[in-house]
Amino acid sequence: MEANDKIVLVGAGNMATALAVALAGAGNAPLAVWSRTSESAQMLADRVGAEWCCDIDALPQADIVIISIVDSALRQVTAQVARKYPDAIILHTAGSIPMSALHESGANRYGVLYPMQTVNKTNVVPLNDVTVFIEGSDNDVTAHVERLARTISNKVVYATSEQRCSLHVAAVFACNFSNAVYNMAAEILEKNGLPFESMLPLIDEAARKMHTLSPREAQTGPAKRGDSNVMNAHKAMLDDELSAIYSQLSDYIKKRNRL
Amino acid sequence: MEANDKIVLVGAGNMATALAVALAGAGNAPLAVWSRTSESAQMLADRVGAEWCCDIDALPQADIVIISIVDSALRQVTAQVARKYPDAIILHTAGSIPMSALHESGANRYGVLYPMQTVNKTNVVPLNDVTVFIEGSDNDVTAHVERLARTISNKVVYATSEQRCSLHVAAVFACNFSNAVYNMAAEILEKNGLPFESMLPLIDEAARKMHTLSPREAQTGPAKRGDSNVMNAHKAMLDDELSAIYSQLSDYIKKRNRL
Numbered sequence: 001m002e003a004n005d006k007i008v009l010v011g012a013g014n015m016a017t018a019l020a021v022a023l024a025g026a027g028n029a030p031l032a033v034w035s036r037t038s039e040s041a042q043m044l045a046d047r048v049g050a051e052w053c054c055d056i057d058a059l060p061q062a063d064i065v066i067i068s069i070v071d072s073a074l075r076q077v078t079a080q081v082a083r084k085y086p087d088a089i090i091l092h093t094a095g096s097i098p099m100s101a102l103h104e105s106g107a108n109r110y111g112v113l114y115p116m117q118t119v120n121k122t123n124v125v126p127l128n129d130v131t132v133f134i135e136g137s138d139n140d141v142t143a144h145v146e147r148l149a150r151t152i153s154n155k156v157v158y159a160t161s162e163q164r165c166s167l168h169v170a171a172v173f174a175c176n177f178s179n180a181v182y183n184m185a186a187e188i189l190e191k192n193g194l195p196f197e198s199m200l201p202l203i204d205e206a207a208r209k210m211h212t213l214s215p216r217e218a219q220t221g222p223a224k225r226g227d228s229n230v231m232n233a234h235k236a237m238l239d240d241e242l243s244a245i246y247s248q249l250s251d252y253i254k255k256r257n258r259l
Numbered sequence: 260m261e262a263n264d265k266i267v268l269v270g271a272g273n274m275a276t277a278l279a280v281a282l283a284g285a286g287n288a289p290l291a292v293w294s295r296t297s298e299s300a301q302m303l304a305d306r307v308g309a310e311w312c313c314d315i316d317a318l319p320q321a322d323i324v325i326i327s328i329v330d331s332a333l334r335q336v337t338a339q340v341a342r343k344y345p346d347a348i349i350l351h352t353a354g355s356i357p358m359s360a361l362h363e364s365g366a367n368r369y370g371v372l373y374p375m376q377t378v379n380k381t382n383v384v385p386l387n388d389v390t391v392f393i394e395g396s397d398n399d400v401t402a403h404v405e406r407l408a409r410t411i412s413n414k415v416v417y418a419t420s421e422q423r424c425s426l427h428v429a430a431v432f433a434c435n436f437s438n439a440v441y442n443m444a445a446e447i448l449e450k451n452g453l454p455f456e457s458m459l460p461l462i463d464e465a466a467r468k469m470h471t472l473s474p475r476e477a478q479t480g481p482a483k484r485g486d487s488n489v490m491n492a493h494k495a496m497l498d499d500e501l502s503a504i505y506s507q508l509s510d511y512i513k514k515r516n517r518l
Contacts, residue, residue, distance in 0.1 A: 014479075071489060096489045116457045118464050118479055123471075125464060131457035159453070166451040169493040169505075174444035175461040176480030177508045178437040182465075183474035183515060185433035192425040194418065198375045198390035200469060202434040205377050205384060206441075207466035210459060212382075215442035220273075220377055221435030230330060230355045234428040241514075245507055246428075249436045252504065256442060 005148070008059050009033045009050070010081060011068035012040035015093050017047070017121035019066060019113070022152040024048040025126070030066070032059050036073075044121075056080040064148065066113060068093040075105045082106030089141055095168025098161035099135050111136035111145040114164055115153065118175045127152050133159040133167060181249075184242055216256060223253035264407070267318050268292045268309075269340060270327035271299035274352050276306070276380035278325060278372070281411040283307040284385070289325070291318050295332075303380075315339040323407065325372060327352040334364045341365030348400055354427025357420035358394050370395035370404040373423055374412065377434045386411050392418040392426060440508075443501055475515060482512035 007028060009020055012035035020030050024047075032051040035041035045052035053059060056077070065081055065088050067074065074097055081090055082105055090107040092099075093114060102110035114133040117125070132149040134156060136142030142158070149156040159167060182203060186196045209218045222230040231250055235243045266287060268279055271294035279289050291310040294300035304311035312318060315336070324340055324347050326333065333356055340349055341364055349366040351358075352373060361369035373392040376384070391408040393415060395401030401417070408415040418426065441462060445455045468477045481489040490509055494502045 070484075071486060096492050117460050120468075120479075123468075130460045131454070133457075155457075157454070157457070163451055163453055165492065165496060166447055167453060167457065168489075169496055170444040170447040170453075170458060171461055172480055172482075172493060172505070173440045173447070173501075174458045175465045176478070176482065176512070177440040177443075178462065178465050179468075179474055179478050179480075180508050180512050181432045181436040181440065182469055183478065184436075184511070185429040186474050188425055188429040188432065192422055194422055194426060194429075195390070195416070196473070198392075198414075198416070198426065199429060199433045201376050201389045202430055203437065203466050203469050206434045206437050207462050209382075209438075210441055210462050214455070215438055215445050219435070219438050219442065220379075221431055221438075223431075223435065225329075227330065230427075233355050233424065234431060237424060237428055241511065242432075245511065246431070248504055248507060249439050252443070252500065253435070253439050255500075 006062045007064045008062035009066050012044040014119045014121050016068035018119035018124050020048045021124045022127045026151040064089045066091045078105035109141050131155040223250035265321045266323045267321035268325050271303040273378045273380050275327035277378035277383050279307045280383045281386045285410040323348045325350045337364035355424050368400050390414040392416050482509035
């Protein structure tokens with residue numbers, strides 16, 4: 001990243017917060033934060049020592065504008081940003097929106113900064129070991145975005161908009177859906193007066209194994225063993241919704257075991 | 260556990276191995292290991308300094324016999340063990356088999372030892388912080404099993420056979436099904452030439468959050484946000500099998516978000 005790159009952050013949600021904190025940690029905090037609501041904007045700005053506002057036109061001069069907002073508002077906000085910053089590099093952080101959306105909304109130099117991590121503003125985790133996927137409108141911009149990314153992470157990988165979509169959907173499975181199955185376990189235990197805490201060593205170990213084994217190698221359980229008796233007994237204990245999910249995921253496991 | 264409790268292990272698979280190692284670590288390794296195959300029996304026996312055999316009748320005298328074998332063989336093997344050890348406490352370690360199965364197979368004093376952890380003989384993890392659920396044929400036996408359990412874990416909880424079934428099915432969701440969704444992510448990434456390694460920080464973080472948040476509080480992603488555009492785009496990228504799973508799990512998340 002150029003020593004003088006001035007960064008402005010449009011958005012103050014979970015990803016915006018994680019990026020702002022990571023950039024601040026790298027010695028180049030955003031100069032200003034924009035959000036639709038003054039509360040959010042101020043909260044993040046105070047956190048990293050930036051200015052804040054709720055009006056794009058009130059933002060200061062910048063070399064790089066990072067737009068990290070809900071997908072549904074991206075194009076409209078990008079159009080405003082592109083008008084204000086005709087020469088800046090405009091980046092978005094969305095998993096499933098192509099880079100071209102920025103161009104279609106008026107950006108001249110643009111790209112994507114996509115840290116592959118689940119983030120929460122109330123508990124920001126460092127991004128140093130998180131793979132940051134990047135893309136840029138031309139080689140020059142791409143190189144610039146890569147340098148920016150390298151200030152916050154030691155794993156920077158180029159990915160096209162199409163690959164990024166695959167990453168995003170893979171992340172939904174690995175992260176959102178694993179949380180969903182944790183929730184199913186929690187509901188079953190709660191119904192039976194048992195502690196969810198007892199699941200934590202399993203949850204931790206299942207995740208830890210991914211550092212040394214492929215998911216295929218690591219698979220265990222009745223579906224893997226083809227234990228129909230246990231599976232039927234389990235389904236009998238579940239309501240229709242969870243029973244259907246149990247069947248579907250067990251079928252998936254069984255198929256993979258035959259390959 | 261009584262200082263003089265002699266323990267014998269029937270079985271040499273994943274759970275048997277984890278228990279043998281934990282007991283050895285607590286200063287009371289099993290005296291002998293039985294398995295159907297000599298290879299398995301000898302491997303585990305050598306690991307903890309025990310004798311080994313493939314014939315129940317060749318096992319030495321014992322106060323406690325822990326049977327940790329495939330569910331389908333439990334009743335038959337228990338019958339042999341019960342004949343050889345009329346006075347010992349006979350325990351099984353199965354999630355979905357009621358304690359009464361031991362009694363039906365001839366055991367007089369019996370119970371269950373159920374460590375809530377996913378275990379693998381090639382990578383044995385300590386059981387100290389794992390919740391061990393126990394049950395016994397009468398108060399005296401239960402107290403004895405509890406003392407045994409406390410030598411290997413600092414979290415010992417009483418659970419009926421019915422509750423243990425719930426624990427087992429909850430564990431299938433939390434552990435086997437989370438691994439399954441990791442596998443789905445791996446397949447999507449492999450198809451697109453992307454590194455599964457990039458998922459590790461997400462997988463770790465999703466698991467870590469369970470130590471401080473409920474799964475309900477921790478849920479993120481397009482289904483939680485009600486983002487139909489992204490969900491439809493995702494489903495369009497998936498084959499029929501994964502698309503159906505994506506829909507089902509997203510519906511689950513959406514329902515929970517409305518409650």
